[in-house]
Amino acid sequence: MNIIDHLEWRYATKAFDPNKTVSKENIETLKRALQLTPTSLGLQTFHFHVIEDNSIKDQLLPYSFNQQQVTQASHLFVISYYPEVTEKHVEDILNIKINLESVPRETLTQFKDFVMGYIQRMDKESMAIWSAKQTYIAMGVLLTACAELNIDACPMEGFDANGYNQILNLTEKGLQASLVVPVGYRSEDDKYQHAKKVRRSLNELSTEL
Numbered sequence: 001m002n003i004i005d006h007l008e009w010r011y012a013t014k015a016f017d018p019n020k021t022v023s024k025e026n027i028e029t030l031k032r033a034l035q036l037t038p039t040s041l042g043l044q045t046f047h048f049h050v051i052e053d054n055s056i057k058d059q060l061l062p063y064s065f066n067q068q069q070v071t072q073a074s075h076l077f078v079i080s081y082y083p084e085v086t087e088k089h090v091e092d093i094l095n096i097k098i099n100l101e102s103v104p105r106e107t108l109t110q111f112k113d114f115v116m117g118y119i120q121r122m123d124k125e126s127m128a129i130w131s132a133k134q135t136y137i138a139m140g141v142l143l144t145a146c147a148e149l150n151i152d153a154c155p156m157e158g159f160d161a162n163g164y165n166q167i168l169n170l171t172e173k174g175l176q177a178s179l180v181v182p183v184g185y186r187s188e189d190d191k192y193q194h195a196k197k198v199r200r201s202l203n204e205l206s207t208e209l
Helices: 003-009 024-035 054-064 087-101 105-120 124-148 161-167
Strands: 046-051 075-081 176-184
Touching: 003 124, 024 046, 024 075, 024 124, 046 054, 046 124, 054 161, 075 124, 087 105, 124 176, 161 176
Parallel strands: none
Antiparallel strands: 046 075, 075 176
């Protein structure tokens, strides 16, 4: 299968087979894919939880509007973001770059000044929105990686973020829940797997210049 075949195959899975588990190897591949997500300025202002523990899934279910995918799925990915991006986030990335590329810190001064200037021009609300947008890039990467591995997934915005923040202790870590993605394998009873894809035509959706 090529990439288009895989994307044609995937859909927002409404019912998972609770008896099927995604292998540890494939979960590690999905984690690596998320790690490779491109983000604005390369700051990676997001974090993700990978939840296999059924007791935690059960706690999260009421905060997920009782969408059963949360407990049926093999694993639950919860993607969160830092509403407040600080100098520490910038320094952390610079330190990684210095260690990986063995470059002197002073050669990155101009880049740091540019990044700090960019984030400091934002007010609190704008910064939170900008940071939250990064989680959608991550989710896109995750869904594509799942499709490549023939793993089913369901992107979910409909949940009580405050409840997730509480259960996963996100607030005390400076994080805010943004997206939930159950992953696993579709139930044979999920009628939506047979539905035709409803998409705008390429002529309507795109313009070539």
